[in-house]
Amino acid sequence: MNRELSFYNYLGQKDGMQIIVDTVNERYNNTNWKRDFEWARPQWDLNFSVLAAEIGITPMAAVIDVNAPKPLRNVRGASFYGGSIPKLGHGFNVDEQDMRNQQILAARGGDVDIAAISDIFFKNVDKLIGGAHARLNEMADQARSTGKIVVNITNNPDGVVSFVDVDLKVPAANKLKAGFNQTVPAAWSDLTDSDPVQDLIDMVAYADDNFIPYGVIEMAKSKFNALVSHPKVMAFVRARMDVGATYPVNRGDVLSALASFLPPIVICDAKFAVEVDGQAQSVTGGFDADNVILRPAAILGEVKNAMSVHTLAPSTAETVRTTAEEGRFALLSTWKATELINHVELEALAIPTLSNPKALVILDTATAHS
Numbered sequence: 487m488n489r490e491l492s493f494y495n496y497l498g499q500k501d502g503m504q505i506i507v508d509t510v511n512e513r514y515n516n517t518n519w520k521r522d523f524e525w526a527r528p529q530w531d532l533n534f535s536v537l538a539a540e541i542g543i544t545p546m547a548a549v550i551d552v553n554a555p556k557p558l559r560n561v562r563g564a565s566f567y568g569g570s571i572p573k574l575g576h577g578f579n580v581d582e583q584d585m586r587n588q589q590i591l592a593a594r595g596g597d598v599d600i601a602a603i604s605d606i607f608f609k610n611v612d613k614l615i616g617g618a619h620a621r622l623n624e625m626a627d628q629a630r631s632t633g634k635i636v637v638n639i640t641n642n643p644d645g646v647v648s649f650v651d652v653d654l655k656v657p658a659a660n661k662l663k664a665g666f667n668q669t670v671p672a673a674w675s676d677l678t679d680s681d682p683v684q685d686l687i688d689m690v691a692y693a694d695d696n697f698i699p700y701g702v703i704e705m706a707k708s709k710f711n712a713l714v715s716h717p718k719v720m721a722f723v724r725a726r727m728d729v730g731a732t733y734p735v736n737r738g739d740v741l742s743a744l745a746s747f748l749p750p751i752v753i754c755d756a757k758f759a760v761e762v763d764g765q766a767q768s769v770t771g772g773f774d775a776d777n778v779i780l781r782p783a784a785i786l787g788e789v790k791n792a793m794s795v796h797t798l799a800p801s802t803a804e805t806v807r808t809t810a811e812e813g814r815f816a817l818l819s820t821w822k823a824t825e826l827i828n829h830v831e832l833e834a835l836a837i838p839t840l841s842n843p844k845a846l847v848i849l850d851t852a853t854a855h856s
Contacts (some may be wrong), residue, residue, distance in 0.1 A: 487663070500801045504808045506604065507817060511609045511810040517619045518756060519626035519789070523838045526788035530816060534790035535568040538655060547847050549577045569837075571792050572637065573717045574621050577831030578610045607819075614817065615833040622760045622789065626838045629654055629773030630704065630786065631754075631779055633661070633846060635837060644762045654787075656842045660698070660847045662689060663855035671855035674712065682713055682851070684723050685741050686748055688782050689849050699845055700749060701783025706775040707755035709851065714740050749780070776852035782845050792835035 525532075548557050584606070586762050588617045633656030638649045664680060665671025666686040672679035686703060693700050705713070713719055720735045726743040727733070741751060754773040794816035805821045814836065820829045839844065 490805060499562045500806050500808065502805050503607070503819065506608055507611055507615075507663045507808045507810050508616050511815075513612070514615060514619045515765065516814070517623060519619070519622045519838065519839060522630065523626055523789050524785055525811070525814065526790045526839075528791055528793050530793055531695050532571050532792050532835065533536045533568060534571050534837065535566055536787075536790075536841065538565045538567060538841070538843055548657040549732045560852075563656070567653070567843075568660070569652045571790055571835045571837050572649075573652050573833060573835050575831065575833035576614065576617055577829060579611060580606055580828040580830075582826035600633040603758055610828075611817065615815060616828060618769065618815055618832055618834050620758050622771075622836060623756060624772035627754060628774070629838045629840060630773040630781060630846070631706075631772070631777045631848070633840070633843060633848060640768075641758075641772075643760055650837075652837065656848060657844055659696075660844065662692065662849045663845065663853045664849070664851050666855040667692075668855075673715065673854045677717050677856070680716070681718050682716055683719055683744070683747075684853070685849060686778070688811055689778070690748060693780055693847055698780075698781050698847060699732060701795050702750050702752045702849070703748060703778060703780055704754055704773075705778040706771065706773050707753050708775050710737070710751070710753050726791070764829060776850060778849045778851055780847040780849075782842075785840040785841075786846070787839045787840050788820060789836050793838075794835065796833065 524746075537710060550556065624641065628635050633654050635652045635654065637645065637651075642649065663671065664673045664685060666685070668681060668684060670679050674685075676682045676683050679833060689703075690700070692698075706746065714735065714737055719740060721731075723739050723822040724731065724733055724734045726746075728737065744751065754771075756773065757769050757771050759769050791814050795817035796807055796818055797809060797813055799807060802825070804821050808819070810815045810817065810832075811834075815832055816832045817830065817832050821827075822829065
């Protein structure tokens with residue numbers, strides 16, 4: 487048996503492997519980040535630029551005389567922001583023992599079990615593509631909840647040394663503190679003086695007063711749990727329900743009571759694993775647990791992306807190149823026949839951006855307004 491070619495020949499070479507990659511990628515058509523962001527047009531330049539949308543009330547056209555010149559309107563100053571597109575990537579090795587465990591290799595000189603090969607390749611590709619989407623999901627959660635994307639030693643322990651810190655230009659005025667419109671401002675952890683329901687009502691009023699579009703309130707699951715158990719929230723809900731002071735308020739009661747005053751509440755509970763040298767280190771979340779955000783229910787922005795140079799190189803008998811996400815994820819699969827190792831890796835250059843950062847209102851519930 488020609489081991490030099492058998493691995494990829496049995497998979498159907500590039501076309502057969504692309505079918506596997508496409509099948510895996512379809513599993514992520516509804517991954518979380520795609521709810522709020524869409525792919526931008528691919529580019530070769532590794533720097534991105536965003537033309538941020540403006541917010542305001544469009545002026546009415548003037549009623550003019552038939553021969554009169556048209557009055558000029560003020561062209562609101564368009565704002566730009568930008569940065570560098572980071573590279574995302576990771577890989578896996580499948581060695582001889584892994585293959586034997588999957589019954590891929592029979593006795594020396596035996597036949598190859600194509601079903602087992604396909605199963606292993608499918609699982610590895612799933613880990614690679616799923617991991618790339620997990621990083622984009624984590625970045626998207628950061629973007630919504632903080633207006634920034636920060637990659638550091640905590641959420642990227644085995645990555646770059648010069649970390650990413652991108653400001654997505656949410657206006658400082660839209661970053662509110664707990665109790666910002668109350669007589670005695672207090673963080674939500676102050677169960678005596680804070681009033682979370684009034685903060686949320688005031689947050690919506692702030693958006694209305696400043697012509698900021700919104701559709702939902704979003705918060706971390708831990709923050710919603712704290713909201714449900716807050717004494718003033720429970721008292722508010724019991725009053726709305728006209729029940730006694732000992733009635734056990736639950737999550738559904740809170741959501742129902744707030745529905746008359748506020749937009750729908752969306753709860754974010756995404757968690758992401760980080761590894762160092764293949765060993766799991768911790769589980770982290772991208773959504774800032776201290777922040778509550780008021781945001782449009784529609785698409786918030788684009789994932790700026792650049793093409794990988796792997797898309798330019800041809801495949802060979804030992805090295806097969808495939809892509810996912812319409813060419814934005816590049817996968818390289820290498821078969822080392824003498825070592826019986828299949829190495830599969832993925833790279834992508836991508837970062838979520840906010841097309842309308844002024845439409846995001848962020849309430850820091852852990853810090854009292856001053």
